[in-house]
Amino acid sequence: MTQSSFKVVIFGAGSIGCYLGGRLLSSGVNVVMVGRKTMQERLRTSPLTVTDYEGFRFHSQLAEHQYVTSAEAAGNADLVLVTVKSAATSEAGKQLAPWVSEGIPVVSLQNGISNAEHLQAAMPNANVLAGMVPFNVLQQEPGHFHQGTQGHLMADRHPSLQPALPWFEHAGLPLELRRDIESVMWSKLLLNLNNPVNALSGVPLLEELSQRDYRRCLAMAQRETLELLKSAGIPTVKLTGLPTKLIPSVMSLPDWLFTRLAKRMLTIDPVARSSMWEDLQAGRPTEIDWINGEVVKLAEKLGTDAPVNRKLVRLMHQREETEKTWGASELLNELTDHSRP
Ligand SMILES: NC(=O)C1=CN([C@@H]2O[C@H](COP(=O)(O)OP(=O)(O)OC[C@H]3O[C@@H](n4cnc5c(N)ncnc54)[C@H](OP(=O)(O)O)[C@@H]3O)[C@@H](O)[C@H]2O)C=CC1
Numbered sequence: 001m002t003q004s005s006f007k008v009v010i011f012g013a014g015s016i017g018c019y020l021g022g023r024l025l026s027s028g029v030n031v032v033m034v035g036r037k038t039m040q041e042r043l044r045t046s047p048l049t050v051t052d053y054e055g056f057r058f059h060s061q062l063a064e065h066q067y068v069t070s071a072e073a074a075g076n077a078d079l080v081l082v083t084v085k086s087a088a089t090s091e092a093g094k095q096l097a098p099w100v101s102e103g104i105p106v107v108s109l110q111n112g113i114s115n116a117e118h119l120q121a122a123m124p125n126a127n128v129l130a131g132m133v134p135f136n137v138l139q140q141e142p143g144h145f146h147q148g149t150q151g152h153l154m155a156d157r158h159p160s161l162q163p164a165l166p167w168f169e170h171a172g173l174p175l176e177l178r179r180d181i182e183s184v185m186w187s188k189l190l191l192n193l194n195n196p197v198n199a200l201s202g203v204p205l206l207e208e209l210s211q212r213d214y215r216r217c218l219a220m221a222q223r224e225t226l227e228l229l230k231s232a233g234i235p236t237v238k239l240t241g242l243p244t245k246l247i248p249s250v251m252s253l254p255d256w257l258f259t260r261l262a263k264r265m266l267t268i269d270p271v272a273r274s275s276m277w278e279d280l281q282a283g284r285p286t287e288i289d290w291i292n293g294e295v296v297k298l299a300e301k302l303g304t305d306a307p308v309n310r311k312l313v314r315l316m317h318q319r320e321e322t323e324k325t326w327g328a329s330e331l332l333n334e335l336t337d338h339s340r341p
């Protein structure tokens, strides 16, 4: 395949970065992924394979220059995507800062609320924009990255992103530019409140979400967050088949009704898991402080509390140190027991 002259550098190429890299490569974009030596070695011995729940499949044996370990590759990029976990954002910015040319868009495609801000602080002269990945990607086998749920990419509306749009479209990764990116990020966070519930459950997303008590745990964390967003004057937007405000009520429905509705509204691959579960598996610190922790911070800013989300933060930090998984009713009891902080 002939490669375009449009160059995309993906910094922090793990699950999301390799998936996006593979999709963009499949449509002929000049992609360079920057990541760790372990992933580089893996992609020397196995081809990069990307698949999705709709049957898309692409694989490519990468050339040496297509997966590198130094930010220097960003030197002549037309677009930089940052896909490190939140704890690594500032370091990523420091490494990219000397290389990225003025005006080139640097899009943070990370969960949480404050990554673009931290990235901008670490690279003050760069054109940093917030972005959002709605779907789930799991590395199923070494070098094989699978999109297990639906949705399309979004980023802050900025003219510098216009030239990239046809490439994303062609790669089957439509990128929607939004004026209300703060609302988009908070609405995505409302969905990510399921990450700790999924990680604590220890089971795939589909299995976890088919159990009402796990969904009730999620609904409690979401209701608490929606109240705070209302007080803070931050509107939410619809990212799934349901208006965001209705999600907690639908989560609380009995299993038989939820399963029927969900079948029409959301596609989840039976093997998909949250990225927080992946972090636990890899023995990495999780993003809990950047997800539920942001709700606790918002509550503090408003002079109030967010007890459900605060408790989920505590349980996840405990889980980072121990192997314990939580049954659905056990977790629900823990979150509703106000005698324990
Ligand atoms: N996975 C998913 O399904 C989804 C994830 N997201 C969000 O996307 C972001 C990325 O997630 P994900 O792809 O799962 O994360 P991964 O941990 O799979 O990928 C990030 C990669 O970047 C590497 N990295 C970190 N710092 C550097 C550095 N300075 N130089 C080179 N490589 C570096 C990491 O290595 P190491 O681990 O050794 O630090 C890791 O391999 C997160 O914010 C996540 O919440 C959003 C939607 C879905």
Ligand SMILES: CC(C)(CO)C(=O)C(=O)O
Residues within 6 Å of the ligand: 111, 133, 134, 135, 136, 137, 149, 191, 192, 195, 273, 274, 275, 276
């Ligand atoms: C796609 C989703 C919501 C899946 O849990 C996610 O963002 C994650 O795993 O971090």
